[in-house]
Amino acid sequence: MNTTTQTRASAPWWAGAIAGFLAAASGVAVGTGVAALLQGVPSPIESVGNRAIDYAPPFLKEFAVKQFGTADKPILIGGVVATLALFAIVAGVIGRKKPRVAIIAVALLGALAIAAAAIDRTTTASRALTLVPSVITLVVSLAALLVLLANLRGREEAAAAHPLGLGRRGFLKASLGVTALVVIGGAVGQIFGNAAAAASRAGIRLPRAAKPAPAVPAGAQVEIEGVSEFVTPNRDFYRVDTALRIPDVPADGWNLRIHGMVDKELNLSFRDLMDMELEEHRVTLTCVSNEVGGPYVGNALWLGIRTATLLEMAGVQDGADAIKSTSADRWTAGTPIEAVTDDRNAMVAIGMNGQPLPLAHGFPARLVVPGLYGFVSATKWLTDIEVTKFSDFKGYWTTRDYTALAPIKFSSRIDVPKSFQAFPADKVRMGGVAWSQTVGIEKVELSIDKGDWFEAELAAEDNVETWRQWSYVWDEATAGIHSVQVRATNKNGETQTSERAPIRPNGTTGWQSVQFRVE
Numbered sequence: 001m002n003t004t005t006q007t008r009a010s011a012p013w014w015a016g017a018i019a020g021f022l023a024a025a026s027g028v029a030v031g032t033g034v035a036a037l038l039q040g041v042p043s044p045i046e047s048v049g050n051r052a053i054d055y056a057p058p059f060l061k062e063f064a065v066k067q068f069g070t071a072d073k074p075i076l077i078g079g080v081v082a083t084l085a086l087f088a089i090v091a092g093v094i095g096r097k098k099p100r101v102a103i104i105a106v107a108l109l110g111a112l113a114i115a116a117a118a119i120d121r122t123t124t125a126s127r128a129l130t131l132v133p134s135v136i137t138l139v140v141s142l143a144a145l146l147v148l149l150a151n152l153r154g155r156e157e158a159a160a161a162h163p164l165g166l167g168r169r170g171f172l173k174a175s176l177g178v179t180a181l182v183v184i185g186g187a188v189g190q191i192f193g194n195a196a197a198a199a200s201r202a203g204i205r206l207p208r209a210a211k212p213a214p215a216v217p218a219g220a221q222v223e224i225e226g227v228s229e230f231v232t233p234n235r236d237f238y239r240v241d242t243a244l245r246i247p248d249v250p251a252d253g254w255n256l257r258i259h260g261m262v263d264k265e266l267n268l269s270f271r272d273l274m275d276m277e278l279e280e281h282r283v284t285l286t287c288v289s290n291e292v293g294g295p296y297v298g299n300a301l302w303l304g305i306r307t308a309t310l311l312e313m314a315g316v317q318d319g320a321d322a323i324k325s326t327s328a329d330r331w332t333a334g335t336p337i338e339a340v341t342d343d344r345n346a347m348v349a350i351g352m353n354g355q356p357l358p359l360a361h362g363f364p365a366r367l368v369v370p371g372l373y374g375f376v377s378a379t380k381w382l383t384d385i386e387v388t389k390f391s392d393f394k395g396y397w398t399t400r401d402y403t404a405l406a407p408i409k410f411s412s413r414i415d416v417p418k419s420f421q422a423f424p425a426d427k428v429r430m431g432g433v434a435w436s437q438t439v440g441i442e443k444v445e446l447s448i449d450k451g452d453w454f455e456a457e458l459a460a461e462d463n464v465e466t467w468r469q470w471s472y473v474w475d476e477a478t479a480g481i482h483s484v485q486v487r488a489t490n491k492n493g494e495t496q497t498s499e500r501a502p503i504r505p506n507g508t509t510g511w512q513s514v515q516f517r518v519e
């Protein structure tokens with residue numbers, strides 16, 4: 001027995017750090033596991049992350065999308081976890097001498113998680129249920145902290161030899177126990193996070209379209225290695241949304257409500273939709289966050305019911321100029337009534353490239369509106385369409401410095417060459433895509449080494465709501481570094497402007513240029 005009389009001596013700082021970390025980790029792990037078992041309830045970390053997403057200033061979101069692309073979500077989660085861990089560690093270190101401070105700090109963390117859960121828009125469960133994981137996190141973290149600190153304080157003199165005052169074996173057991181909790185909590189979250197929707201999707205057999213899409217015309221696909229597939233496979237289709245966890249929305253029990261300035265409110269089940277006259281259309285979606293030459297554009301075959309048909313069933317009243325669409329995770333978009341009732345192929349879609357919508361792309365149903373950026377039209381996990389007026393509401397991004405109206409700015413992209421791709425001199429084959437949804441592409445021009453513009457070869461057109469591919473074979477290439485620039489002209493006779501516009505408030509413009517090497 002160590003007989004030091006220094007009763008105020010405290011455990012080493014790292015023992016406090018470990019105590020703080022273990023306390024928070026065990027609480028979060030249990031909370032995460034519990035959340036996963038409650039359908040539609042976000043975990044405490046997700047709720048805090050969701051707050052960060054909603055409160056982030058628009059420039060930060062642009063930075064994140066630009067720097068991290070679709071990895072922005074894991075990075076955000078990582079940031080939340082790292083911040084939390086750091087806070088808990090500092091609390092533990094202080095707690096060796098001032099347990100009250102540590103307890104208050106951990107209680108504050110728990111309270112933060114509870115507050116985040118209390119206003120988490122993404123939950124699809126009741127508010128009371130949504131609070132359960134964060135309350136459990138608070139209780140477990142505090143209990144763990146109290147036990148660990150009591151051990152630290154109670155056996156100060158032995159603490160150096162016996163980390164956490166638990167003795168070596170006790171310490172090992174505690175660490176292993178928490179590690180197991182974290183692993184189990186995480187695994188349960190992975191396995192059960194979207195279980196209901198995944199099972200529901202697996203059980204769906206989509207009906208054939210009453211009005212199928214014509215086949216993709218021969219020659220719509222440019223046969224050059226590196227040029228996009230004309231129809232983007234689901235696994236390659238870009239994904240953009242604010243959802244940290246994909247909303248878990250099984251088709252059974254799902255309901256689409258169409259209401260507001262209508263003669264007759266509609267409530268449609270998934271079955272109701274499947275039994276309607278379904279149509280199929282290829283439409284190219286584009287995200288406002290797409291930089292010139294960027295990847296956030298994709299072309300798919302959508303199966304669904306025209307919004308015009310649904311709104312005719314409901315009977316739109318005079319004076320309405322917008323629909324406000326809402327998702328299961330309470331994201332919203334505002335779309336001009338004209339765009340969803342005119343003769344473009346705006347749809348409530350339930351199928352994508354011959355399959356039920358993938359969970360990430362809006363299962364069980366989403367909106368697709370040709371010609372408008374996704375943030376003002378393409379609501380995924382759709383549950384509600386309110387016929388209303390623009391003067392009475394704002395969509396999610398419109399409250400965050402983006403415009404209310406956002407037609408897609410027509411654009412063109414170079415798929416090949418990739419930046420600094422090397423070609424043999426006799427084989428410089430270029431290609432890419434251009435889009436001007438609802439108008440159509442008339443011409444694509446190229447300029448090599450800033451020389452005169454000349455026309456690229458246009459591939460066959462599918463329809464004016466899809467992109468169109470282009471190609472060019474440069475057979476007089478000389479060895480060295482070259483550049484190629486692209487610009488499109490649409491069927492309204494407008495040519496892409498060289499003027500650069502940023503993403504915010506309503507989309508980029510400018511000409512893409514790529515450098516490449518000829519050997």
Ligand SMILES: Nc1nc2c(c(=O)[nH]1)N[C@H]1C(S)=C(S)[C@@H](COP(=O)(O)O)O[C@H]1N2
Nearest residue numbers: 238239240241242287327331374375378380
């Ligand atoms: N529920 C929900 N729907 C949403 C979004 C979202 O954040 N939440 N983002 C929109 C945006 S900005 C775009 S560009 C499209 C992208 O659709 P995709 O992920 O299927 O490509 O979805 C739209 N629908």
Ligand SMILES: [Mo]
Nearest residue numbers: 287288374375
């Ligand atoms: Mo978007």
